Amino acid sequence: MDTLLFDLDGTLLDTNPLIIASFRHTLGYYFPDETYRDEDIFPFIGPTLEKSFKALNEPEWKEMQAFYRSFNIAMHDQLVAEYPGVIEGLYRLHAKGYKMGVVTSKGRPVVERGLRLFNIDHLFDVVVTADDVVYEKPHAEPVERALRALGSTADRAVMVGDNDTDIFSGKNAGTKTVAVGWALKGRAFLEALEPDVIIDSMEHFEAWLDEVTVHA
Template structure:
């Protein structure tokens, strides 16, 4: 096992407050008669903006997407945070020689900005975004594209994420799958996805990788 692919939002960076605020700002503008609790917005975490806004308001989905992105970019640096220990763990994995990649459903400009903001962009040999594929996660295409770019194969790879789209994309591509225990949607949701393991920390992930490698 030498290739580790990571989702970004809710996995490497805590963007959940930003995403929830951006959806609440957008939906409150377009549907002012409704009130949105955090729980009402959870289903929008994971799918692409296009999918979410098309389902909500097909005639105006492009305008809604632009409205969302304007707020999201303006508030990005104030609302995005590190998860404890995750960035240190990435540095350790990189130092051990693992091939690292990001596979996300966000657009490239904001992804690259987030990686630079936390000074982790140099750790990744590939970044696959929504702008790079025809078929988004949970389709296998984003994971397969990352594997090709890294010169790797599914049997040597792990897809790590916090959502169903991440886990199913990895499964569809034939990789092992890892769910992060700090996911916003909770452990019961993660267990329902049946990943190979749910990790509680990057140290847990490293120990699992060592075990998988020994028994490979």
């Protein structure tokens, strides 16, 4: 393995509080008579905003998308946090010479803001966002686009994520797949996706990479 592709939200950065707050703010405005628990919002985490708001059968989905983004950007730096050990792990992997990329269903401006906020933007040779593809995850296109940009192939690559869209995008592109054990939706959800491995820490990920490389 020489190529590592990472989802962003819920994988490298803990954006879940921001995403949940943004959805609650938006849904509360457009559906003031409804009450939304965190569990009600979980299904919206992973797909693009367009897909999430269209699923509500709302003719105002474009307006809702803009409303969400306005709040999300305003609260971004306040609510986004690090996962313990993840950023340090990224620096170690970069130092080992892995080709590294981000593959996300978010728009480019907020993705770049998050990467800059934690000073990890320079660690990645490619960033593929929802703005760069016709078909978003779980389609293979985002992963395949990242592989082409890195001059890599699926048999040498790993897709790392916290959601079904990440794992299935990797599977569809032919890469190995890694689920992060700190995913919001829990271990049972991850196990049902049948990734190659579920990691509990970046050290666990590094040990797994060493093992896979030895047996390649």
